[in-house]
Amino acid sequence: xxxxxxxxxxxxxxxxxxxxxxxxxxxxxxxxxxxxxxxxxxxxxxxxxxxxxxxxxxxxxxxxxxxxxxxxxxxxxxxxxxxxxxxxxxxxxxxxxxxxxxxxxxxxxxxxxxxxxxxxxxxxxxxxxxxxxxxxxxxxxxxxxxxxxxxxxxxxxxxxxxxxxxxxxxxxxxxxxxxxxxxxxxxxxxxxxxxxxxxxxxxxxxxxxxxxxxxxxxxxxxxxxxxxxxxxxxxxxxxxxxxxxxxxxxxxxxxxxxxxxxxxxxxxxxxxxxxxxxxxxxxxxxxxxxxxxxxxxxxxxxxxxxxxxxxxxxxxxxxxxxxxxxxxxxx
Amino acid sequence: xxxxxxxxxxxxxxxxxxxxxxxxxxxxxxxxxxxxxxxxxxxxxxxxxxxxxxxxxxxxxxxxxxxxxxxxxxxxxxxxxxxxxxxxxxxxxxxxxxxxxxxxxxxxxxxxxxxxxxxxxxxxxxxxxxxxxxxxxxxxxxxxxxxxxxxxxxxxxxxxxxxxxxxxxxxxxxxxxxxxxxxxxxxxxxxxxxxxxxxxxxxxxxxxxxxxxxxxxxxxxxxxxxxxxxxxxxxxxxxxxxxxxxxxxxxxxxxxxxxxxxxxxxxxxxxxxxxxxxx
Numbered sequence: 030x031x032x033x034x035x036x037x038x039x040x041x042x043x044x045x046x047x048x049x050x051x052x053x054x055x056x057x058x059x060x061x062x063x064x065x066x067x068x069x070x071x072x073x074x075x076x077x078x079x080x081x082x083x084x085x086x087x088x089x090x091x092x093x094x095x096x097x098x099x100x101x102x103x104x105x106x107x108x109x110x111x112x113x114x115x116x117x118x119x120x121x122x123x124x125x126x127x128x129x130x131x132x133x134x135x136x137x138x139x140x141x142x143x144x145x146x147x148x149x150x151x152x153x154x155x156x157x158x159x160x161x162x163x164x165x166x167x168x169x170x171x172x173x174x175x176x177x178x179x180x181x182x183x184x185x186x187x188x189x190x191x192x193x194x195x196x197x198x199x200x201x202x203x204x205x206x207x208x209x210x211x212x213x214x215x216x217x218x219x220x221x222x223x224x225x226x227x228x229x230x231x232x233x234x235x236x237x238x239x240x241x242x243x244x245x246x247x248x249x250x251x252x253x254x255x256x257x258x259x260x261x262x263x264x265x266x267x268x269x270x271x272x273x274x275x276x277x278x279x280x281x282x283x284x285x286x287x288x289x290x291x292x293x294x295x296x297x298x299x300x301x302x303x304x305x306x307x308x309x310x311x312x313x314x315x316x317x318x319x320x321x322x323x324x325x326x327x328x329x330x331x332x333x334x335x336x337x338x339x340x341x342x343x344x345x346x347x348x349x350x351x352x353x354x355x356x357x358x359x360x
Numbered sequence: 361x362x363x364x365x366x367x368x369x370x371x372x373x374x375x376x377x378x379x380x381x382x383x384x385x386x387x388x389x390x391x392x393x394x395x396x397x398x399x400x401x402x403x404x405x406x407x408x409x410x411x412x413x414x415x416x417x418x419x420x421x422x423x424x425x426x427x428x429x430x431x432x433x434x435x436x437x438x439x440x441x442x443x444x445x446x447x448x449x450x451x452x453x454x455x456x457x458x459x460x461x462x463x464x465x466x467x468x469x470x471x472x473x474x475x476x477x478x479x480x481x482x483x484x485x486x487x488x489x490x491x492x493x494x495x496x497x498x499x500x501x502x503x504x505x506x507x508x509x510x511x512x513x514x515x516x517x518x519x520x521x522x523x524x525x526x527x528x529x530x531x532x533x534x535x536x537x538x539x540x541x542x543x544x545x546x547x548x549x550x551x552x553x554x555x556x557x558x559x560x561x562x563x564x565x566x567x568x569x570x571x572x573x574x575x576x577x578x579x580x581x582x583x584x585x586x587x588x589x590x591x592x593x594x595x596x597x598x599x600x601x602x603x604x605x606x607x608x609x610x611x612x613x614x615x616x617x618x619x620x621x622x623x624x625x626x627x628x629x630x631x632x633x634x635x636x637x638x639x
Contacts, residue, residue, distance in 0.1 A: 069467045072470055161392060
């Protein structure tokens with residue numbers, strides 16, 4: 030009994046492993062597979078090359094400034110040739126945080142509306158409209174921001190905010206229209222389609238039995254919806270991180286509305302500031318010497334590193350949740 | 361009595377939640393309608409025959425058009441598609457036909473990661489790799505835009521091919537058709553519409569990209585000369601014109617934005633109406 034099993038196991042191994050590999054030959058299918066694999070691997074190659082090139086490009090800056098590049102607060106290409114990116118990093122983080130503060134509740138609402146509240150036939154049209162927002166080019170958001178949103182906010186919103194909350198320092202100071210808060214609002218509008226689409230997908234894979242159980246207990250619609258959110262909560266966090274990644278890398282629209290002023294900390298939410306992506310867009314073409322170019326590449330390297338970490342993290346979380354929830358739904 | 365109050369409180373909470381959920385829908389759609397309205401209303405006055413046949417005016421000059429930008433955008437996009445579409449198509453085919461392959465798992469993941477990398481970083485990459493050796497050029501911009509296209513085409517191709525029923529493949533293989541021929545003649549053909557859709561969406565996406573174009577070509581206001589020199593670009597025109605102090609240029613910015621938005625939204629709407637599938 031024991032020995033026959035061993036023999037059959039051996040045979041099995043012989044068949045699948047040794048035999049098929051032994052017969053490898055040049056035929057259409059193998060070439061097809063190889064060519065496909067080569068093209069597909071070019072994606073990995075591109076990512077690797079991107080990391081390598083940006084490290085190589087910023088090497089001069091890394092050698093000159095080291096950690097001071099990230100902690101330094103002086104950006105002076107003209108005279109002392111010292112580059113410190115801390116204000117840019119802060120500007121990026123703060124505008125993205127404002128964007129998330131606005132976008133997350135709205136996206137949660139849209140996700141819930143499309144999966145729980147709105148009837149299916151309207152839901153299709155609405156999610157189509159929301160996704161159109163994602164298709165609008167960044168530069169058009171910027172144009173709209175300059176000529177429509179900024180005048181509107183300056184005349185009808187910011188002045189009221191200041192009269193109501195002016196005693197708080199972040200709401201004091203002169204109002205230009207463009208600035209930190211405007212940048213955050215434009216970013217929020219731009220990331221809502223991404224975040225809400227992921228949330229809708231997450232909520233719609235939550236098993237119906239969860240909702241039925243809540244309804245059977247006499248829960249209201251909102252209480253049922255809360256269960257749905259908590260069922261998909263880790264995925265919701267993934268979706269938020271995904272939106273953060275988008276916000277951090279966004280360039281043109283922010284460049285056009287934030288005011289592009291290099292300073293460590295703005296005097297208020299209405300003051301101008303700068304972000305990492307904006308300084309690359311504004312200064313890379315004007316960088317006249319190697320260290321300057323290298324410093325800007327170093328900014329791009331920081332941006333790449335941050336978005337890589339954020340993307341890998343959020344994809345892992347969303348993937349795991351979708352698979353987990355779907356797996357449970359199957360059982 | 362107290363119990364009834366709590367019940368009422370829950371009902372009120374439910375109403376408030378209803379209101380807030382619908383409010384969030386409205387809040388998200390207002391910007392969309394405002395953008396569409398403003399771009400159409402302000403852009404339409406810029407659009408006339410001159411707009412399409414004249415090149416960029418010199419600083420502050422009245423009139424002029426965006427003909428050179430349309431030409432440059434088409435050439436850059438065409439060149440980017442020449443690189444991006446084959447790579448994306450082949451990768452998508454590999455991911456769907458060998459989806460259990462270990463390499464596929466890794467590539468699918470990093471394809472998603474690549475699609476999340478900011479376009480400005482991709483632009484700086486193209487700057488480091490190409491601009492530093494041959495200068496600001498259409499080639500550099502097309503390379504950057506192609507990298508943006510690849511993940512989109514890969515993803516949509518893979519999803520399109522996966523929708524083709526397994527029985528079709530099995531039937532072909534049972535007839536003795538080799539696998540590559542099955543994919544090329546049967547699987548691809550039956551998913552043709554969805555695959556082309558993905559390509560169109562990726563082209564629409566790069567038409568609106570301005571950040572990578574800015575760092576690889578810079579602003580160029582003449583006609584296209586050669587592939588290793590810059591060309592004008594519609595999306596970048598919007599940026600440069602909008603930031604300029606001249607009224608006539610700002611009008612051109614709105615006109616360019618209208619052309620862009622018609623192109624981008626037109627493709628998106630057409631694709632969705634034609635395929636009735638969500639991408």
